[in-house]
Each structure stands twice: as structure tokens, then as C-alpha cells.
Amino acid sequence: MTAAVRTHSSADLIRAEEPVLAHNYHPLPVVVARAEGTWVEDVEGRRYLDMLAGYSALNFGHRHPALIEAAHRQLDRLTLTSRAFHNDKLAEFAERLAKLTGLDMVLPMNTGAEAVESGIKVARKWAYDVKGVPADRATIVVAAENFHGRTTTIVSFSTDETARAGFGPFTPGFRIVPYNDLAALEAAVDDTTAAVLIEPIQGEAGVIIPDEGYLTGVRELTRRHGCLFIADEIQSGLGRTGRTLAVEHEGVVPDMLLLGKALGGGIVPVSAVVAGREVLGVLKPGEHGSTFGGNPLAAAVGTAVVELLETGDFQRRAAELGVVLREGLAELVGHGVLGFRARGLWAGVDIDPVIGTGRQIGERLMREGVLAKDTHGSTIRLAPPLTITADELRSALDTLRSVLA
Numbered sequence: 023m024t025a026a027v028r029t030h031s032s033a034d035l036i037r038a039e040e041p042v043l044a045h046n047y048h049p050l051p052v053v054v055a056r057a058e059g060t061w062v063e064d065v066e067g068r069r070y071l072d073m074l075a076g077y078s079a080l081n082f083g084h085r086h087p088a089l090i091e092a093a094h095r096q097l098d099r100l101t102l103t104s105r106a107f108h109n110d111k112l113a114e115f116a117e118r119l120a121k122l123t124g125l126d127m128v129l130p131m132n133t134g135a136e137a138v139e140s141g142i143k144v145a146r147k148w149a150y151d152v153k154g155v156p157a158d159r160a161t162i163v164v165a166a167e168n169f170h171g172r173t174t175t176i177v178s179f180s181t182d183e184t185a186r187a188g189f190g191p192f193t194p195g196f197r198i199v200p201y202n203d204l205a206a207l208e209a210a211v212d213d214t215t216a217a218v219l220i221e222p223i224q225g226e227a228g229v230i231i232p233d234e235g236y237l238t239g240v241r242e243l244t245r246r247h248g249c250l251f252i253a254d255e256i257q258s259g260l261g262r263t264g265r266t267l268a269v270e271h272e273g274v275v276p277d278m279l280l281l282g283k284a285l286g287g288g289i290v291p292v293s294a295v296v297a298g299r300e301v302l303g304v305l306k307p308g309e310h311g312s313t314f315g316g317n318p319l320a321a322a323v324g325t326a327v328v329e330l331l332e333t334g335d336f337q338r339r340a341a342e343l344g345v346v347l348r349e350g351l352a353e354l355v356g357h358g359v360l361g362f363r364a365r366g367l368w369a370g371v372d373i374d375p376v377i378g379t380g381r382q383i384g385e386r387l388m389r390e391g392v393l394a395k396d397t398h399g400s401t402i403r404l405a406p407p408l409t410i411t412a413d414e415l416r417s418a419l420d421t422l423r424s425v426l427a
Contacts, residue, residue, distance in 0.1 A: 032065055048381075050388050050395070057084035060410045062393065073387075073394040073418050075407045077225070078257045078368075081284035082330060083407035089287035092326035093319065100318045105311060111321035118328045120296060122266060123279055127302040129295040130316035130324075134256040134282035135171030137293035140310060141219070141280050142175065144295060145250050146195075147304045149216030153248060160216040165201035169226030170219070170254055202232040204239040211243065217250035217278070218243070222268035225257040228401045229363045229370030237272040250277040250301065256293070260284040261408050264341030264366035266331055271365070277301055287327045292320045336408045340366040346412050347404070350419035358426030367408055373400040377426055386425040392418050 030038070032053040052070065056063040060083055063069050075081060082089060096111070103109045116128035129144070131137050142162060149160040164170075166181045177185045178192035186192070199206040201224060211218070222237055224230040244251040253276040258268035260281065265271060267279070278301055282293030295302065314320070330336060344366040351362045351369060360372040373383050380396025387394050396402050406415065 030065065035065065050384055050393065052388055052393065059083045059085075060407045060414055068391070070388065070391050070393045071406075071414060071418055071421075073392055073404050073406045075405050076288060077283060078260075078262050078405055079283040079286065080288040081261050081408050082287060082327070082336065083409035084288060086287065086330075086409070088330060089289055089323060089326050092322050093287075093289050096319050096322035102314065102317045102319070104313050105316060109316075109318040109321065111318045111325065112316050115316075115321040115325045115328070118325060118332070119281075119285075119294060122328050122331060123281075123296050124275055125279065125296045126299040127297060129297075129302055129305070129310075130320070131282075131293045131295065131312050132291045132314050132320070133171075134280070134293050135173050135176060136312065136315075137256065137280045137282050137295055138170045138176055138219075138254060139173060140295050141217075141252050141254075141278055143310055144278070144297070144302060144305065145217040145219075145252060147309070148250065148301055149214075151304050152300070153216070155214050155216065159214050161195055161197055161212075161214045162216055163197045163199060163207060163210045163218045165220050165224070166198050167201055167224055167227040167230070168221060169224070170221075170256075201227075201230065202236050204236065204243065207240065208243060211247045211249060215247060215249040217252045219252040219254065221254045221258060222271075223258045223263065223365060223368070225368075225403070226397055227370075228372070228397045229365075229368055229403055231363050231365055235272070237269055237274045241274045241276070244277070252276060252278040252280065254280045256280055256282040258368070260327070261331060261336040261340050262366055262368050262405065264344055265337055268365070285324055285327055286320065287323045289323050290320050292324045292327075294324075340408050343367055343408075343410065343412060343415055346415050347419075350416060354419070354423055354426065357423070367404075367406055367410070369404045370397065371402050371404060371422075373402060373426070375400040383425060387421060390421045390425060392421045 035053045053065050054062045055065045061069055062072050119128050131140055146160045149155040164179045170176045175193040179196035197210045199210045241251055253269050255267050278297040286292035348364045358374050358377050360374050362369055362371045380400050380402045383402055384396050394402050
């Protein structure tokens, strides 16, 4: 990284945001100006180890050379056509993403919430056109404590009152059951059910990993009842858990995948609904779209992301370094950590509330040069770039140990 150019201080810039930015976030008081790999630098030139990776949007680190090169190359040629015309990058992106996931077709969008909204629309259309559900009667079963985004439809089936309060009336058509409870899921599914929509691992809830066999059970149940299994892999997918997809830990292939975050390589927003031809084939021209969805720049970067994943190197790194992460966290249990859940390079860490809230621990880590973020209460999540080294990971864990002490 180049030397810091002093213009405004962090405090100045944070104060400048207050009157002009909506207060829909409560970020840590760090102002990032530059980044490379696993490290970021603030406007004063202080360096921090990034242990959040943009909630998995930066799985390949900041400014990965192959992704930056792909973006630069495309910027010099073509950035946007809209879907009014074809472009020369979209077919390869869709073909390679479909092959990577073992499915047939791709609906390209931009943000994760757009992918979820699109998946809901497709599932409903499939229910009416293919399953034969009476008009406007389709239901979708979801899990409590879910996080699929913050649009009005999505918060309609959230159980987080902070996300819901003041935003009604809510969209009907959703049934909420406890996560990791196959009996409750079975009881909620009926002839009107278009789909079961779940996160294979619940990220925002604190990296909640279901019991072995749960995903297999969801797959079997949805097949038996003739409804779709939609897996939201926006945070859990694309290498984070040590596999390309978190559902692969149980050898499960859903009917529909929702992807985002890391798909844009930390450069542009890219998301996608990936599904079988019999599912995505229900869409006809004019029924759904997005001006920027599938744009040439996004397709070029997305293809470069898929190319990195095709090697399997990042999945292997996440699996191998996940052992380091779990072993380091296990040593902290009883020393400020009450417990943790981890898969690959992703962990939810429950801090003893006597020591501090998740927010307070995040602030203490920041002051020691490590960036992480709380989820709820005294839980923090760790999700470093998959490019992190073992030494950097151990250093972050040592810093966590010191702030807990």
C-alpha cells in the first residue's frame, strides 16, 4: 500500500457523515482509505487485519490481482448494455457458474436481496405454472432467526424486530418455523407450499450450523412434498466453509441457489439465482429484469471469480485454515469465550457478557489492529478473506485473547 495522504482525519470524516447520511448503520469508528489482500489502512495510515471480509463479499481479499485485471480489461471495452441487447461476456459467466454449481441456468442480478426477491418470484411462478397451486395462494416456508436481506418483502418473514418495526404492512405468503427442526418444517408444508427457503448456515444469527442430516432432511422432505428447496448461499457460499457451497457438506443439491457477495469479487455487486431449467424456465420476457443485472463488467468479474473457484485452491485453504481457527478458538473457551461455532473460515464466537458486548469487543479489537463485527448481544463473527495466512490468523486470535484478558 502507498503512504497515507493526509487530507481529513478519521474523526473529521465521521463527523462529516452525520448530517448527510441516513443513520441506517452503526459502523466501527474506523475510516478505511486503502486496502490490499487481508489488510486495510485508515486515513492516518494505521493498518488493520480484516477479519470480516465485507460479510464474505471479500472472500478473495481486497484487490485480488486476477479480479482487478479482469475489471480493468473490461472497463477499457464495455461496462453496460442493459439486457436490451446481448453482450459478449454474459454467456461464459452463466455457463461456468452453472457448471460450478451443478445446475442448469442463471438469472443474473446485482445484490443479495435482489437474488432473494427474484428467487421468491420464480418459486411462486413455478408453483402456479408447474405445481398447480391456485392463484395467489402460494406459500414459502422459512426459518426463524433468518437473514435474507432488508427489503419490505424479506423483512416480512424476518423475526428480527429491529428490521421489522415501523415497516409494515407486511407481505403475506410466508410461514416461519424454527431452524434445524425437521418436524416443524414437515408440519408447515402443504399443497400450497412453493418452496422452503433456508440458509444452510445462518450467518447473521451468529453462524448457526444445523445438526448433521438437517439439510439432507430438508432435501428429502421437499422432494416428497413436491416443492422447491431454495438454499441462500449468499454468505455461506463460494468457498467460505471449505467447500464451494455449504450444502456440499451433506452432498445436497437444492433446486435453487441464491448467490451474491463474493460473486462480485469485492469489486462490483453481482448476484445470481441458479436453478434447474424446469424452474428458471418459467420466466418469460417482461416478467422480471434488472437494468444492471448481467452487465458486461459484472459478468467479466464474475467469470474471473468462478475461474478462481474452479481451481479448488480457495476451498482447500478455507478447510485447512479452518482447523487453525477452530483450534485457536477452542483454547479461548473458558477464558472469555463461552462457546463458538465454526465451519471453514467462518465462526460465531460467544463472548462472556461480563467482559463486554459484541460491539465493545469489536471496538477493543479495532484499537489493537483487528477488524471484526458483532452480530447479536455478545456474539462476534469472524470471516477473514480466504487469502489469509496461518500466521495472520493466529495473530488475530492472539489479539482476541489479549482483549478478552
